[in-house]
Amino acid sequence: MASAELLYRVAQCLLTAPPTTAPAEALALIGPAFDADRAWLIRLDEALQNFSVAYEWCADGVLACLPDFPDVPVALIAHPMRDFLQNRTVVLADIEALPPDAQILKEEMRREGNCATAAAPLFRAGRLVALVGLDDTRKIHAWTGAEMEELRRLGELVLTAADRPATKPVPAPAAPPPASAEAGGCFLRAGNCHVQVRWEDIVTIAADGDHSRVRLAGGREFFELKALSVWAAMLPETWFGRVHRSHIVGWKHVRRLRRASGGRWTLELDDAAVLPVGRNFQASVRNHINLRPVPARRGIRN
Numbered sequence: 001m002a003s004a005e006l007l008y009r010v011a012q013c014l015l016t017a018p019p020t021t022a023p024a025e026a027l028a029l030i031g032p033a034f035d036a037d038r039a040w041l042i043r044l045d046e047a048l049q050n051f052s053v054a055y056e057w058c059a060d061g062v063l064a065c066l067p068d069f070p071d072v073p074v075a076l077i078a079h080p081m082r083d084f085l086q087n088r089t090v091v092l093a094d095i096e097a098l099p100p101d102a103q104i105l106k107e108e109m110r111r112e113g114n115c116a117t118a119a120a121p122l123f124r125a126g127r128l129v130a131l132v133g134l135d136d137t138r139k140i141h142a143w144t145g146a147e148m149e150e151l152r153r154l155g156e157l158v159l160t161a162a163d164r165p166a167t168k169p170v171p172a173p174a175a176p177p178p179a180s181a182e183a184g185g186c187f188l189r190a191g192n193c194h195v196q197v198r199w200e201d202i203v204t205i206a207a208d209g210d211h212s213r214v215r216l217a218g219g220r221e222f223f224e225l226k227a228l229s230v231w232a233a234m235l236p237e238t239w240f241g242r243v244h245r246s247h248i249v250g251w252k253h254v255r256r257l258r259r260a261s262g263g264r265w266t267l268e269l270d271d272a273a274v275l276p277v278g279r280n281f282q283a284s285v286r287n288h289i290n291l292r293p294v295p296a297r298r299g300i301r302n
Contacts, residue, residue, distance in 0.1 A: 003150050006029070006030075006033050006150075006154070007150075007153065007154065007157075009029055010026045010029055010030065010154055010157055010158070011157060013025050013026045013029060014026050014157055014158065014160075014161040019161070019164060022161050022162075023041060023054070023055040023158050023161055023162045024055045024056070024057060026154075026157070026158050026161070027039040027040065027041065027055055027056065027057035027158065028057040030057070030134075030151070030154055030158075031057045031058075031059065031134065032059075034134050034143065034147060034151065035136070035141070036059075036134035036135060036136055036141075037058065037059040037062045037135055037136055037137040037138060038056065038057065038058050038059070038062055038065070038112075038114075038134065038135035038137070039056070039057045039132075039133070039134055039135075040053055040055065040056045040057070040065075040132070040133050040134075040135075041053075041054050041055045041056075041130060041131070041132050041133075041155065041158055041159065041162065042054065042119075042130060042131040042132075042133065043129065043130050044074065044128060044129060044130060044131070045071075046127075048074055048128065049073065049074055050071040050072060050073055050074060051071070051072055051074055051077070051131075052071055052072065053065060054130075054162065055158070055162065062113070062137055063112060063113050063137075065112050071184075072234055073233060073234060075104075075233055076104060076105060076108060076230075076233050076234065077105060078102075078105075079098070079099075079101065079102035079105055080092070080105075080119065083121075084119070084121040084128060084131065085121075085128060087121055087123065088121070089118070089119065089120040089121070089145075089148035089149070089151070089152060090118065090119055090120075091116075091118040091142060091143050091148065092109075092116060092117050092118065093116050093118075093140055093141055093142035093143075094115070094116060094140045095109040095110065095114055095115060095116060095117065103229070104229050104230060104233050107210075107226075107227040107229055107230050108226070108230050110210075111225040111226050111227065111230065112135065112137075113137045114135045114136065114137055115136050115137060115138060115139055115140055115141065116135070116136040116139070116140055116141035116142075117133060117134065117135045117136070118133060118134050118141075118143045118148060118151070119131045119132065119133030119134075120132050120133070120148055120149075120151050120152035120155055121152075122152070122155050122156060122159050124159075129159075130155070130159050131155075132151060132152070132154070132155025132158060132159070133151075134151065184198070184199050184236060184239075185197050185198040185199050185201075186199075188214055188222040188224065189222065189223075189224065189225075190222060195222070197216060199235075199236065199239040199240075199250070200239070200250070200252055201216045201217050202214060202215075202216060202217075202239075202240070202250045203215050203216060203217055203249070203250050203253045203269060203271065203273070204247060204248065204249055204250065204253075204269070204273070204275065205228065205231050205240075205247070205248040206228075206246060206247055206248075207227070207228040207245070207246040207247070208223070210227050211223065211224060211225050211226065211227065212224045212226055212227065212228050212231060217253070217271070219271070228242075228245075228246065228248065231248055232248060235248065238251075239251060239252070241281075241284060241285065241288055242281060242284075243267060243275060243276075243277045243278065243281050243284075243285055244275065244276050244277060244278040244281060245278055245280075247275050247276070249267060249269070249275055251288060253269045253270050253271070254267050254268075254269060254270075254289070255268050255269060255270050256268040257277075257285070257289060263279065264276075265277035265282055265285070267285070
C-alpha cells in the first residue's frame with residue numbers, strides 16, 4: 001500500500017472509530033501494510049522503569065501478548081533501549097542473531113514466536129513516552145529505514161488518538177487507597193483464556209526445559225512459554241527470588257531454611273514442598289531472610 005494512502009486510511013480510522021477502540025483498529029490497518037503478524041503500541045512510565053502494551057493487533061493464529069503483564073521492567077528491552085533514547089528506530093531482523101547481552105530479550109521474543117521485530121520511539125515534550133512496533137512470526141524481516149520512518153509517523157497519529165480525551169468528560173472517581181505491597185499480579189494462560197493471579201498466590205515457578213511451570217497456593221499449576229530467566233527479569237524482587245537455576249520462590253510461602261552438612265541448603269514451604277538452594281543463590285537467600293553473614297576468616301601469621 002502506498003504511504004499516502006495508508007496515512008489517509010489510518011487518519012480516517014482514528015477520526016471515525018470510537019475513541020476506546022480507534023488505536024487498536026488503526027493498528028489492524030498498519031500491521032498488514034508492513035507485512036507484519038503483530039502491531040503494537042507500548043507505553044513507558046515517567047521514570048522509564050516499566051512498560052505496558054497499551055494496544056495490539058495480531059494476525060489470525062498469532063499469539064496475543066497484551067494480557068501477559070500490566071507492568072514489565074524496561075530492563076527486558078535494555079538492548080534496544082539505548083537507541084530508543086537517542087530517538088533512533090530499531091530493526092531486529094533476525095532474533096537469533098541477537099548478541100549474548102540480549103539473551104533475556106531473545107528468550108522473550110522466542111516465547112512470543114517472533115522471528116523479527118522492529119520499533120520506533122515516540123516522544124512528547126522531549127521525553128520518550130511510547131514505542132510503536134511490528135513483529136514477524138514467519139520469517140527474518142529487515143524493514144527498511146523508509147518503512148520505519150513511515151511507521152513512526154503512523155505511530156504519532158495513533159498515540160495522539162490514544163491520548164485524546166473523551167468527548168464527554170467522566171467524573172473523576174474517588175481517590176484510591178494508598179498502594180500496598182499486596183497490590184500487583186499477572187495473567188497466566190489456561191487454554192484459550194487468561195487467568196489473573198495475585199503475586200501472593202504464586203508459590204513457585206520451576207523451569208521446564210525452555211519453558212516453566214507456575215504453581216499456586218492450593219496446588220493449581222500453569223504451563224507457561226516463558227523461560228525462567230524471563231520471569232526473573234520481570235517479577236518484583238519484594239515478592240520473589242531465584243533460589244536455584246531451576247526454581248523461583250514466592251518469599252511469602254517460605255517457612256523454614258535448613259542447612260545440612262556439606263553446605264547444602266533447602267527451603268521448606270508452607271505446603272510442605274521442599275526446594276533446593278543453589279550455592280550461587282545462598283547469599284541472596286541469606287540476605288532476604290536477614291541472616292547475619294559470616295565474616296571471612298583471616299589468615300594466621302606465624
